[in-house]
Amino acid sequence: MRIQLQVALTHLTGRRRQTLVSLIGVVLGVAFFLAVSSLMRGSEQDFIKRLVDNSPHITVSDEVRRPRTQPAEQRWTDGAVRIRSLKPQTETRGIRGYRKKLALIEAIPGVRVAPVLIGSAVLTFAGREEGVTLSGIVPKTMKTVSTIQDKMVEGSLDALDVNPNGIVIGTGLAEKFNLGLGRNLTVVAASGASRAMKVVGLFRTGNASVDETQTFTLLKRAQVMFERPNRVNRFLIQLDDAYAARAVAQRIEAAIGDKSVSWVEASEDILSVLVVRNIIMYSVVSAILIVASFGIYNTLSTIVLEKTHDIAILKSMGFHARDIRLIFLFEGVVIGLIGSLFGLVLGAGLMHALSQVQIKPPGVSEQVFLPIWWGAQQFALATAFAMASCILAAYLPARRAGRVHPVEILRGAA
Template sequence: MPIQLQVALMHLTGRKRQTLVSLTGVILGVAFFLAVSSLMRGSEKDFIKRLIDNSPHITVYDEYRLPRTQPAELRWADGAVRVRNVKPQTETRGIRGYREKLEFVEAMSGIQVAPVLVGSAVLVFAGREESVTLSGVVPARMKTVSTLQEKMIDGSIDALDVNPNGIVIGTGLAQKFSLGLGRNVNVVAASGASRPMKVVGIFRTGNANYDETQTFTLLKRAQVMFDRPNRVNRLIIQLDDPYAAREAAQRIEAFAGYKSVSWIEASEDILSVLIVRNIIMYSVVSAILIVASFGIYNTLSTIVMEKTRDIAILKSIGFHARDVRLIFLLEGTIIGVIGSVFGLLLGAGLMRVLAAIEFRPPGVTEKVHMPIWWGPEQFALATAFALVSCILAAYLPARRAGRVHPVEILRGAA
């Protein structure tokens, strides 16, 4: 064992009470840093999961981000052209050549895509009418880009393949119409087409508005009812990495020409709030470790003052200033390492306790668990911050000890 380490351990064990207080501060600091940050990061990830997993990461619409350039503007690009009262050409809405767009998106790595035809319809049952959004989907593709199958409480979205006249509705709509699996309802599309459909699935997302207004049927059936053969007006896209949505949306829009909106673009205000919240959270939990580092600073400063004569003797027998500084830096590092280890264990215990807590908020039927994030980055961050705080707290006493002049100290002692 190096002599510097031996001296450092002797100093720490010689002042057990002060060392224990400093060590306890680091342990509690790391534990609370880990527990609070994992809870906050867990809530953030849970919120983003609810935000983006229940909706597409990218949606391609059958519209353009900017108005089409008029022929007069193309003809006289450098001239003063003013086009007024331009009426768009009447045409069947939808994404032209959507199969080609599908192939392009599918060729991109880490992406799943599904074509959807969305339109307005009216559900008629027992003399009651309700306006809904009817989405034509391909069940096999829809399961890869949404959590709809996981939200099914009765029936299955795959039943649409078996029954082309099937419809999947939410619990809110089912309760409003007193519908159950296998019941028939009349669906009237905006084009005027009407068709009886059988309820083959019921889902519940927990979003009352979504459960009351969203319905799903087979894509081919929706194309017939909306009189849009071989057309879709949405491409729903999910990515393995949701945070790459903005770049992927730009690439897709550049190829397809249609407006592609990522969830990041659609939720910029919410994400900015989350960033501010994370800054506040890390500032608060970091303050705990900063306070604990003052205990280390106080302990080592006291040792320097009490051991001034011992330091002078060490320097007089050949220790350099860097050796003395190393002794006190080692003391701070030892406290940081031991405190981090026990702090991580205590923090993991607190995280398990928090994860086991369940409660039912007012107005909510299901119990809710505390969202805890167990990412290894969080443990590494807590350890790194604790070690940096401890070493910085030890630096000033170490620097002061290294400046001790042995001749003056020993002459004064004599």
């Protein structure tokens, strides 16, 4: 192995200009691979983080995935049964026995859960009315599954514990009604119940539909207003590992029977778009390394043509075809290793430069930095692509060199 490597290094140093051009191609290829892929992966991670962190990983609702089997269908399972105009039994909607089910979910490792009762209400102030979504929450558990506390601009969710008739509203809704902290308003639930409530908190998410329609109050107060004592209709769940949401949702649904939807299931169309985007991105950045590999192929092919006589002498001295192939494969590996090393350094520099760039997207009041993903996977992937390209580029010249017949070459030289 040592002699083959020495010959390979001699070939490369003997043609410094061509070797340098090949190295620059690999360096630039690896650097741009890292810069582009880290930017694309960073934007993907940022998007998923916003999608995942700003919404529950799993939502359990007071529904079932499939309708309950009717008694007639149970009685005549093999018969031709057709049920028409069946009116469901009137009942108080909500998750039955929610405390027991809540305890089952809380027992799962890595799970944080908050019970919520969501309903429609009308907010009335100074003769103006606005339909809103009123969510009854327990502030202590809500803060573990939602980022709403981080979005508070005035007051806090904890203020609901101090004031049972308190309500937290969005800044968009506050601007519509010209409301401020400490002002009183009237909330009318769909059941007809009406109550004067005091604004104890204002939040701003940046999502107009949320800021103008979402409101929060204590769970017990919502249960009274919606006339659903001891009931909730949602479990909001956050996980330590967001990507385990699908499996955990299936486990929860099998255990309690209520419909459990993970963020993966709810966002399948968005995730499929991200997969397609990644395929396009990796195809483009890989093309840069493929172009660079042509420089290596050209350099090694030229060496094979120029060193045909030397190759014949080596074979006549006892070198096998595999030894000759190893020499040129080593040349590809050396270019790949050195090019990858400098490419990773240059790529990290480009990534750092891009991470300092600030942009102001349309409709956003604050500037944001370009999202860059610094995962070790990207560096390993860039190196793997570079090495694969270099070895493939060296393979054809190496195979041609291994097929050189020393007798014919030496006889022709004589």
